[in-house]
Amino acid sequence: QLQSPESFAKSVQELTIVLQRTGDPANLNRLRPQLELLANIDPNPDAASPTWEQLENAMVAVKTVVHGLVDFIQNYSRKGHETPQPQPNSxxxxxxxxxxxxxxxxxxxxxxxxxxxxxxxxx
Known part of the structure; x- marks a missing residue:
């Protein structure tokens, strides 16, 4: 799903709230600093260009988040462990x-x- 910078930042906040309520069994809270770093990137095309260090930090954050989400999907996704049943009344x-x-x-x-x-x- 396409997201605006504002909706991405809101999604990070919502994830934090959900993790607090559920006790975070998958330890997704470890991705919060990287998600917040990405949510705080200024999307304005007129903004100052990032430094090489800022670019490196953003790329490392993306890599960490993607690896964390892939790990979550592989280990905690219900869809991956269930065989889809055809619905008789589809x-x-x-x-x-x-x-x-x-x-x-x-x-x-x-x-x-x-x-x-x-x-x-x-x-």
Whole structure:
């Protein structure tokens, strides 16, 4: 899903709140400094150019966050451990998902009642 700099920063704040409530069983809190560093990057094209050190810090933060999220998905994702069961009462999807067309992604994923591909539309 595409995010604006503001929505990314808000997502980092929401993640922090969720981790505090859940006790953070996957230790995602370790990624918070890197996520906050990335959220604080000024997206303004007229902003001063970052130094080489700032660029290096940002790239290391991206690498750390991506590795951490891949680790989380591989070890804690429920989808990876379940075999998808076909739904006996699956509904016909007669039109394409508006979110997918307009935003390039759908927040409902497999729970969406609209088609996300031509193949899904033809089923």
């Amino acid at each position: 509904k016909y999807k007669t039109s394409m998902c508006r979110d997918l067309r307009q935003q390039g992604g759908c927040p409902r994923g497999t729970n969406c009642t609209f088609a996300h591909s031509q193949e899904e539309l033809e089923k």
